[in-house]
Amino acid sequence: MDGEEMKNPVIICRCENVTLDEIEKAIEEGFTDLESLKRKLRIGMGPCQGRTCIPVLVRILSRKLRKSPEELLIPKSRPPIVPLPMKMFLVRREEKVEG
DSSP: OOHHHHHSOOEEETTTTEEHHHHHHHHHTTOOSHHHHHHHHOTTOSTTTTTTHHHHHHHHHHHHHTOOGGGSOOOOOOSOSSOOOGGGGOOOOOOOOOO
């Protein structure tokens, strides 16, 4: 890596601040499928849920592995994809007053 790349890293996942260099290093370490890359780097786990970075990651991985993007399995989506208000998870407990 030259000095210019150190100064201006290419950010692939803005939500989790994952760089192209980190992705390429993980692929060289043996993380060669989208699900394992997602788990290692947290790419696609931020607020956008991978809407921007997963398609870019697919292109990077297909280029590195010399496979077509169609050959790569897309990581599973784990709802909720849209944030939910916490009050939806609260259970209201009403106490009865005997008298």
